[in-house]
Amino acid sequence: MAKKIGITGGIGSGKSMVSRILQLMGYPVYSSDQRAKEIMNENQALIRSLKELFGEEAYLDSKLNRPYIAAQIFRDDSKRTAMNQLVHPAVREDFQHWASRQKSPILFQESALLFETGNYKSFDAVILVSAPEEIRMKRVKERDRLTDEQIRSRLDAQMPEAEKMKLTDLVIYNDGNQLLVPQILELLKKFK
Ligand SMILES: CC(C)(COP(=O)(O)OP(=O)(O)OC[C@H]1O[C@@H](n2cnc3c(N)ncnc32)[C@H](O)[C@@H]1O)[C@@H](O)C(=O)NCCC(=O)NCCS
Numbered sequence: 001m002a003k004k005i006g007i008t009g010g011i012g013s014g015k016s017m018v019s020r021i022l023q024l025m026g027y028p029v030y031s032s033d034q035r036a037k038e039i040m041n042e043n044q045a046l047i048r049s050l051k052e053l054f055g056e057e058a059y060l061d062s063k064l065n066r067p068y069i070a071a072q073i074f075r076d077d078s079k080r081t082a083m084n085q086l087v088h089p090a091v092r093e094d095f096q097h098w099a100s101r102q103k104s105p106i107l108f109q110e111s112a113l114l115f116e117t118g119n120y121k122s123f124d125a126v127i128l129v130s131a132p133e134e135i136r137m138k139r140v141k142e143r144d145r146l147t148d149e150q151i152r153s154r155l156d157a158q159m160p161e162a163e164k165m166k167l168t169d170l171v172i173y174n175d176g177n178q179l180l181v182p183q184i185l186e187l188l189k190k191f192k
């Protein structure tokens, strides 16, 4: 059985960056955020459920209306929980399907919410990508056109990094002072 390694971290921590480096090194990496977006635009049963939860405005020209959904789920915990309960099982199933098709002895799954969902327990090891909150906020502000308030509400929807540190097996520091590639190479040695 292939080893399954989780990659997680708060918004703007650099999970996607770490995933991209691993992919370039030839490792299979499943991006939960990216696939979640595709699934929400393809899976008809899920689309119906999301429209029931958020109304017809949840989709514009048959595409998920992301700003509309974001405005609701990052303001209303119950809406976010309800959405997570619809989307996450579909992503889990899609991951299993993807994993069954891979030949590599080691697989990675990137997800913003491994600790929050309890899903971290199903991995052989979890890597937390860590960076101070101010740096993460600055990166997200530069990457997305979001206000400080919008970024704050996303941060508040996630477990604080200090809590994640207690649960993780391994850490990659992405605070701008330490290079990512040497840290990734060091971790890969542990999995071999
Ligand atoms: C709310 C949505 C439409 C916002 O889209 P948008 O393009 O503006 O942002 P993006 O997808 O790039 O998300 C940015 C970051 O927000 C955080 N985030 C996204 N969804 C959630 C969530 N349900 N709970 C907490 N944080 C979240 C993550 O750190 C994520 O990487 C989108 O994030 C979404 O569909 N989320 C639900 C799916 C989900 O739970 N994804 C996370 C793990 S699978």
Ligand SMILES: Nc1ncnc2c1ncn2[C@@H]1O[C@H](COP(=O)(O)OP(=O)(O)OP(=O)(O)O)[C@@H](O)[C@H]1O
Binding pocket: 009, 010, 011, 012, 013, 014, 015, 016, 017, 018, 033, 112, 139, 140, 143, 174, 175, 176
């Ligand atoms: N070490 C770094 N130096 C400079 N910029 C960085 C560094 N790491 C990440 N970034 C930038 O910060 C932004 C956030 O990184 P990335 O998208 O990898 O984070 P993420 O954890 O996947 O975030 P999210 O949860 O929001 O999807 C990106 O624009 C990325 O290019």
